[in-house]
Amino acid sequence: MKSADEIKKFFKSAAIDTNPKMDEAVLNKVLIANEKTTNPKSAAIVPKLRRIIMKSPITKLAAAAVIVIAVFIGIEKFDTNSSSVVWADVAERFESVPFFNITIYLCDPSNKTKKIEIWKSEDSRVRAHEGNTVFFADFSKDKNKFTIFDRSTKKLLNGDENLPPFIWRLCGKKGQFSLDTLTKSFPSDVKGIIPLETADTAASKETVLFKAKAKEIAPEALKIWALRESKLPIRFVVRPSKGYYDIFFDYSEQKDAAFFDPMAFTNQ
Amino acid sequence: MVEDRLLIWKFKLGNRDALRQLYEKYKNDLLKLAVSLVNDISTAEDVVQDVFVGFAQSAEKIQLRGNLKKYLITCVANRIRNRKRDRQRHETSGIDDLNCTISDVNRPEQWAILSEELALLSNAMAQIPYEQREVVTLYMQGDMTFRQIAKIQNASINTVQGRYRYGLNKLRSILNGEIDQ
Structure with missing residues (x-):
């Protein structure tokens, strides 16, 4: 066995198999881990949203614009409600x-x-x-x-x-x-x-x-x-x-x- | 690649069957890689299991772009590296200085069942320094480029190429010796 190609072939041909019983047990662990983390989905939404917003300057700008508009609408609404007279x-x-x-x-x-x-x-x-x-x-x-x-x-x-x-x-x-x-x-x-x-x-x-x-x-x-x-x-x-x-x-x-x-x- | 992206997309949407398919698709490759890197089946099994559990827990973070196989291989390599570092802190001998060889006797709860060639390869790999072993394994088995390996090892491409040459030469001589016997 001299060339790198031959060694590579040896790497590829070296097979591995898995015990089906253990296979199922490991897969169960994986699925349970997945289930545990996907249930409290709402908690993960905020960081995800923050990542999306902070990803590019355009999304940052859009988010800032939305906040500013929301604040203006809020102030306007608050102002109208607080001082409306019948x-x-x-x-x-x-x-x-x-x-x-x-x-x-x-x-x-x-x-x-x-x-x-x-x-x-x-x-x-x-x-x-x-x-x-x-x-x-x-x-x-x-x-x-x-x-x-x-x-x-x-x-x-x-x-x-x-x-x-x-x-x-x-x-x-x-x-x-x-x-x-x-x-x-x-x-x-x-x-x-x-x-x-x-x-x-x-x-x-x-x-x-x-x-x-x-x-x-x-x-x-x-x-x-x-x-x-x-x-x-x-x-x-x-x-x-x-x-x-x-x-x-x-x-x-x-x-x-x-x-x-x-x-x-x-x-x- | 497209199939992987579709499975990841389904997995992110909460499809358990997609996760099962990804597991079935990559478990053997990851186990083989881990066995080549650590020459210890139970450690290799633990590492691969941890990688899959970590992957299952990170549905929110996983992105559709990129190569999933290389991502999982990198995870395996990093986890082994971390374990090696932790063991070196606490023990005098690490997984790099293995005196044991892979036993032919399978444990009843053993997950990975190695072929003779893989057991031979793993024992041969155990005799070369870890950095060289990592480069050879990731390059030969993981189909990673030297640039990608350099990033994992936090070294220059020249260093990685040098490690590959030395590692391959040593592996070649070991395997030749083994096979000749």
Whole structure:
């Protein structure tokens, strides 16, 4: 035996066989080992995925892009969810506010403009001005009783018939201010109020704009602005077919007790 | 090669029959290689069994590209190398310094059954230094290139070629002597 080829042939011809019984035993061990490692498959998926991602710059870039998009979507969704405001939240929040001042600019169908001002105190007393008339009410005692004076002469006027219909509708019937009574005071038949989707602007981050739900009411016929964080209404604009209502809400100043006292008014 | 890739693909998908087929296909080649390298049947059996178990456990890591036979051969060579290193740490004599020869008597639980030629070859291989033995075995039996063997041995191609020449010459003289007797 001289050449390498002959030795190679000798290598190839040298046979080996296996004991079938042991063969089966070894194969069983192998299969069991395979079974043990393939069962907890989920644990192996993450490293495998990481290997695939880290394999090339393109997959790395794609993975980074997916993460960035997911983060943006997450932030957007979180932002929307956390600050979404529905009309019921605004109405509920308004009823719990301790004091407020509402200024209403009203233009009736005959194009006559009026300014109505209403103040409510923490103890549910109300004072309202309309033209030359002053109204006082104490909702904590008598929900339907108004005391009405002539503003310039301070003379007491008799009877609720002197109460303008709008204020009567707004305050008198239920004895409690609510946005529900306010919206029902308008000539337009407002059937429901829903948030109006607006462009993502600086103002839209702080305020929510509502519109009437009914399709037959034009978007400009009713607009309500509320603060996104406090959920308090700040402005109503109502434009029926004729005339308009422009209503401003102010929560910044609480008038003192004398302001709501009819006796103090007459003694001034 | 294509058949191997198909089997690996099936194996990765959890097909046990594919693993069985791979085992059947390569067990003899790996046992023969291991016996040539260690000249000890039980060690060779342990090594090959460990390689198959390791392979079965690495379904997730195994890739479809490459040559499976060479991969398994490399695994066998590496495991033997590791065992040799471990034994040299703990004992004065390693598997490189074998005084025993392969016995003709088969153990009842013995897995590998060697032909006379293989027993002769294994005994002859045991007489040459391990690095040379490894190069000759991987080249002759494993059909590996010198470059691939150099990578396994962490040596230059020239060194590997030198080991092959020395190993082959020594093996030739041993076998000639044996056969002439």
